Amino acid sequence: MTATFAIGAFALSTLMAGATYLTARQTFLNERRSAAERQAFVNASLVRNALRVPGTQVSQLLTSVDTIPGSRSVLYDRGAWYATSISVGQDAIPRAERSLGLSGVPAIQIFTLDQTPELVVDVPLPAVRAVYFEVLSLAELESTLRTLAITLAGAALVTTVAGALLGRWASGRALRPLAGISEAAVAIAGGQLQTRVDGGDDADLQALAASFNRMAAHLQARIEREARFTSDVSHELRSPLTTLSASVGVIEAHRHRLPEPADRALTLLDGDLRRFRRMVDDLLEISRFDAGSAELSLDEVDPGELVRRSVGSTMPIDDDGRRLEPEFPVVVGNDVHGLRIRVDKRRIERVVANLVDNATAYGNGVARVTVGAAATRRGAGEPVQEPQPGPGRGGQAVAIRIGVEDHGDGIPPDERERLFERFYRGRHSGRRGSGQGTGLGLSLVAEHVRLHGGEVWVEDGPGGGARFVVELPLSPEPPTRREPEGPT
């Protein structure tokens, strides 16, 4: 677009400059020519009259004739040449013209003498058998034309550059709405389904923008409809689940009165009811992510406390209402000391709980859970630092890393990415007998962590098992910026 404008401006300005030059040249030349002609005839008649008077000094006569600036006179009189200037003589006049003059034909001609263009007019004076020549230098005209040419070339250059700039500006202006549409498409692909574009004043762009917006609206409606369906289904499931939970709770309270087979059946029922509840919760959570309505409710917390409490919440409650202690250690590095992190506690609790469940179901149990500070943001594969002994180094930390290590056989590298996909069934699927997983757990972990602006990955743990690492930035720039009400 810029180049088109530049080329156009160049062509146009060159054409204009060329035409101007040629017209000006022709005009100036014609002017000089007629001036020279007039002068020549006036002078010639003066000379003729003077030559009629006998005894006239020819050289004196020549100096007395009027000339226009830059012109000189040459007279051929009865075989002798006279001139007003030593710079011209008979040689100054081209042979052809000389013979034309001498044979009595008046003429006008341009020729070059010592690289200076000269205009020569011959006026035969047959009455006195002489020929009068007026020689006019065109050097001045030439220099004027040269100046003009340079000026015009300069103007053409300026015009070309201006054209290029104009083209650039115009193309930027014309394409700005397209850039807007491109940005909007990226935003929509990134999940901001409500993004729309403004077509501005241009009719063509308005049409394009309108089509784009229509497409975005359809897409949004469709995705929302699907998300709403999932959401409605899980809501509908909640009513029977509430009845089931409450009823099983009542039976549970009278468990000691049940015969052995009924007691075992109740254990099964209770276990699967829990699993069912988790599934419904997970589905609802997923539908919120899909509808883009997942919101962060941020609180500032102590990272070590956060993880300890989250791990605690996964532990079953005994008959006296006390939570059982986990059988694995939660190692909080000293570098975490004094650090505070803004997170949605409920979501991080779900993240930790899901990772612990995952390790229990597929990794032969949790080996340990670690919490450490990270001085740089992620690199998958880069080993997590061992929780640091010694004084806290909280000052340099940019993120918190939570590691959940298991006793399993590790995860092969080619499965590590796909593990976080929904309903992914890798080599673990065969072991789905324990009734734990919903197939959504790890994908939800990824969604929750992403909402916090963090990352999750899996790598080799120190004991040969897998280590799931959650990295949460200390100053989050979460994709969803909504803050909860107070204290803010």
Place this chain on the structure above:
Amino acid sequence: MSRVLVIEDDERIRTSMRLALEDEGYLVDDAGSGEEGVTRFTDRRPDLVLIDIMLPGMDGFETCRSLRRLSTVPVIMVTARSDTHDVVAGLEAGADDYVTKPFVAKELAARIRALLRRSRTDDATSPVLTFGDVEIVPEAGSVRRGGEEVHCTRTEFHLLRELAANAGKVLTREQLLERVWGYDYFGDGRLVDVHVRRLRTKVEADPANPRHILTVRGMGYKLAD
């Protein structure tokens, strides 16, 4: 024995809740609609009310507001979702706490116990606390502003007393959840936020520009004299 009123339109849920709560040792009344719930409330004067948000006709929010006009009885909202809108709207309608369906009977029983414990706590020995023109009389369980009695729910009263007893100190939402609601770490901070808003409308001259119950950004709340 404490009396609990369950307002829930789904008969099966209502029955199962009645069974579970009776098993926990409560006397249970139930109602299938908001209108019926309000009538039943005036008849039976329960110690605590459970209101489902999605009721036909008069919805849970409206039912809660109606009860609030009659009483400071502890109210627990039962929601089908934990979205901000329903929870905050329920709390703003005057609920003290909420549970999300499907709840575990034990969880619900724990919430009920915590609320009832609070409403019965004997504060006879606590001193009278004052700030500005507000006076908190634990003995009477009442709050006066400029000599006038201010109607507070038990939860509002306890929250205000907790803040006043620690005047000048910042209390985090977690601390308030633990001390006022009896929650552990994972209580919902919105409970505190909405209750603080409600308290401000009662004890502040200009609730939009509070002078006493102050928000300490990123930390919590603090009472200033």
